[in-house]
Amino acid sequence: MAREYPLRELYAQDPERADALAFGRRGALKGTALAAMGAALGATIPFASRMPQGLLPAALAQPAGGTPTLRMEGKAALILLGERPLVAETPEAMLDDDVTPADKFFIRNNGQIPERFAGDPKTWRIRIDGEVNTPLDLTLGDLESRFEVVTLRLQMECGGNGRAAFTPETRGNQWGNGAISNGEWTGVRLRDVIRAAGPKDTARFTGHYGADPHLSGDTSRPAISRGMPIAKAMEDTTLIAFRLNGQPIPQLHGFPVRLITPGWPGSLSQKWLNRIVLRATPHDGPGMGGTSYRVPVKPIVPGSSSNGADFVDIASMPVRGLLTNLAHGSRLAAGTRRLDLRGQAWAGDKTVRAVHVSTDFGASWTEMRVNEPPNRHSWQRWQGTLELPSDGYFELWTRATDSDGRMQPHAAANWNPQGYAANAMARTAILVG
Amino acid sequence: MSLPAVEKVALGAICALGLLVLFLDLPASRVPHRAEVLPPTRAALATAEADARAALARAEREAAAKAEGERLAAVQNPGETEDILPVGHGREEVFARCTACHSTAIIRRSGFSRERWDELMDWMTEKQGMAPLEGEVRTLVVDYLAEHFPPRRNPRNANPFLN
Numbered sequence: 318m319a320r321e322y323p324l325r326e327l328y329a330q331d332p333e334r335a336d337a338l339a340f341g342r343r344g345a346l347k348g349t350a351l352a353a354m355g356a357a358l359g360a361t362i363p364f365a366s367r368m369p370q371g372l373l374p375a376a377l378a379q380p381a382g383g384t385p386t387l388r389m390e391g392k393a394a395l396i397l398l399g400e401r402p403l404v405a406e407t408p409e410a411m412l413d414d415d416v417t418p419a420d421k422f423f424i425r426n427n428g429q430i431p432e433r434f435a436g437d438p439k440t441w442r443i444r445i446d447g448e449v450n451t452p453l454d455l456t457l458g459d460l461e462s463r464f465e466v467v468t469l470r471l472q473m474e475c476g477g478n479g480r481a482a483f484t485p486e487t488r489g490n491q492w493g494n495g496a497i498s499n500g501e502w503t504g505v506r507l508r509d510v511i512r513a514a515g516p517k518d519t520a521r522f523t524g525h526y527g528a529d530p531h532l533s534g535d536t537s538r539p540a541i542s543r544g545m546p547i548a549k550a551m552e553d554t555t556l557i558a559f560r561l562n563g564q565p566i567p568q569l570h571g572f573p574v575r576l577i578t579p580g581w582p583g584s585l586s587q588k589w590l591n592r593i594v595l596r597a598t599p600h601d602g603p604g605m606g607g608t609s610y611r612v613p614v615k616p617i618v619p620g621s622s623s624n625g626a627d628f629v630d631i632a633s634m635p636v637r638g639l640l641t642n643l644a645h646g647s648r649l650a651a652g653t654r655r656l657d658l659r660g661q662a663w664a665g666d667k668t669v670r671a672v673h674v675s676t677d678f679g680a681s682w683t684e685m686r687v688n689e690p691p692n693r694h695s696w697q698r699w700q701g702t703l704e705l706p707s708d709g710y711f712e713l714w715t716r717a718t719d720s721d722g723r724m725q726p727h728a729a730a731n732w733n734p735q736g737y738a739a740n741a742m743a744r745t746a747i748l749v750g
Numbered sequence: 751m752s753l754p755a756v757e758k759v760a761l762g763a764i765c766a767l768g769l770l771v772l773f774l775d776l777p778a779s780r781v782p783h784r785a786e787v788l789p790p791t792r793a794a795l796a797t798a799e800a801d802a803r804a805a806l807a808r809a810e811r812e813a814a815a816k817a818e819g820e821r822l823a824a825v826q827n828p829g830e831t832e833d834i835l836p837v838g839h840g841r842e843e844v845f846a847r848c849t850a851c852h853s854t855a856i857i858r859r860s861g862f863s864r865e866r867w868d869e870l871m872d873w874m875t876e877k878q879g880m881a882p883l884e885g886e887v888r889t890l891v892v893d894y895l896a897e898h899f900p901p902r903r904n905p906r907n908a909n910p911f912l913n
Contacts, residue, residue: 398855401853402852430826433815486861532851533851622865646911746910
């Protein structure tokens with residue numbers, strides 16, 4: 318019954334495109350006829366019976382709860398996972414750039430997007446307090462003038478990236494592998510700012526606050542407020558950032574100032590940052606404790622219930638690789654035998670030692686070449702060539718191995734109620750001929 | 751009654767001074783303000799220009815922020831109505847309660863057993879500030895969700911080449 322919804326949504330958003338995609342025709346229906354078609358695709362007409370014979374476009378091959386496309390000025394056609402809160406995933410084939418352009422950044426909000434700060438951006442204020450000798454109240458102007466400004470390519474990945482691979486499905490946005498970015502961030506080191514505030518011996522954890530309002534509109538609750546051990550905060554790649562790819566950070570992505578905590582769950586990269594508190598105990602804001610951004614130490618039965626009391630906070634994200642020059646669902650010309658492949662791979666705090674690709678479901682593997690990262694916590698480019706034995710249906714499985722020798726598993730491991738840290742290898746289906 | 755001569759002189763002098771003061775204070779006799787006659791100094795001009803530029807920049811930023819806010823609001827408000835959810839007993843309550851905070855996308859893309867849906871109601875209350883859901887309304891909401899959004903094969907794993 319729910320199968321009609323994706324197409325109905327598509328008709329509602331862009332009827333001409335929906336008609337072209339679903340029935341391979343363009344301009345056959347106009348105006349009210351198109352609207353009538355959209356309405357007809359309601360709950361009573363089976364979607365499948367309306368479809369043409371033969372192959373389906375990949376965009377419509379998704380049954381119940383399929384994913385419409387984000388249509389928004391300044392953003393690429395991302396996979397729209399939800400409007401409120403606004404959440405959108407970058408298709409894997411859109412992650413081919415070494416430096417992710419702002420329009421291709423995935424979108425993850427926990428609350429409402431705040432109104433853009435209309436004052437002079439240099440007057441935006443950030444407070445550093447808690448377990449420090451000298452609490453600081455700094456403007457963005459102060460940050461830029463008082464501390465060394467650095468520019469680095471840094472991964473930022475949602476803690477739930479890869480969640481859709483869990484069986485049974487878990488709570489949360491059903492991300493494929495595209496909740497990852499590798500922007501060129503400019504900012505100051507959080508370490509330098511914490512040192513300027515004179516951390517006490519008791520300063521062992523951070524807590525972060527931003528300006529985004531809670532979804533309910535309740536102004537007494539932060540939308541999300543997470544924190545990390547001081548060691549991660551003091552890494553030289555953890556930044557208070559104010560430029561992305563040389564430009565002011567887009568409003569959607571945290572203008573004018575955000576944290577960038579590369580290699581750890583993206584929720585630690587607080588957007589619209591306005592306060593960091595140093596704490597003696599782990600932070601207790603929304604998004605901390607229980608089953609939030611936490612995984613079992615002792616694996617639990619998939620689908621079972623847990624309050625997460627004996628789980629641990631996710632620190633470094635696990636190793637993952639993506640094929641980025643061939644889209645899932647690509648159809649190649651008959652006779653195609655040689656495939657030039659390339660993609661990106663990363664491993665949280667570690668680096669990627671190897672990437673292998675298989676065309677036979679893992680029975681055999683071909684090693685790709687992997688570049689060194691341009692700086693710590695950047696993803697790494699990989700590339701190589703494969704030979705196909707024939708025409709037909711293939712799945713290209715991409716498997717990365719981290720610097721400790723740990724590989725991506727075939728299936729998402731360590732099931733947890735909110736579906737974090739899944740890193741099953743990526744599967745790209747292609748059809749030759 | 752007559753005053754001694756010296757007092758007369760003194761009084762006369764005081765009156766004369768008073769008149770002089772009045773005379774000097776007449777607007778027409780005031781020393782003209784230099785600014786009204788002379789052109790503004792370079793520094794004053796620069797300050798005025800900077801103020802004007804800052805005001806303009808501020809107005810532009812405010813207009814841009816407002817326009818951006820409207821665009822973002824439009825994206826975040828899909829204008830959903832209840833019929834985006836499958837017909838069924840409890841749909842009205844589910845739509846009203848859930849969309850108080852979030853759009854229906856996350857519901858429509860979820861699939862859980864009744865037990866997991868039931869737990870999720872507590873999680874929403876404890877972690878997300880939803881008004882507690884108890885009694886008959888809770889049963890109605892959870893029954894609807896469990897019936898219409900049961901566990902299923904994940905759509906993102908669907909084969910792109912098959913129906």
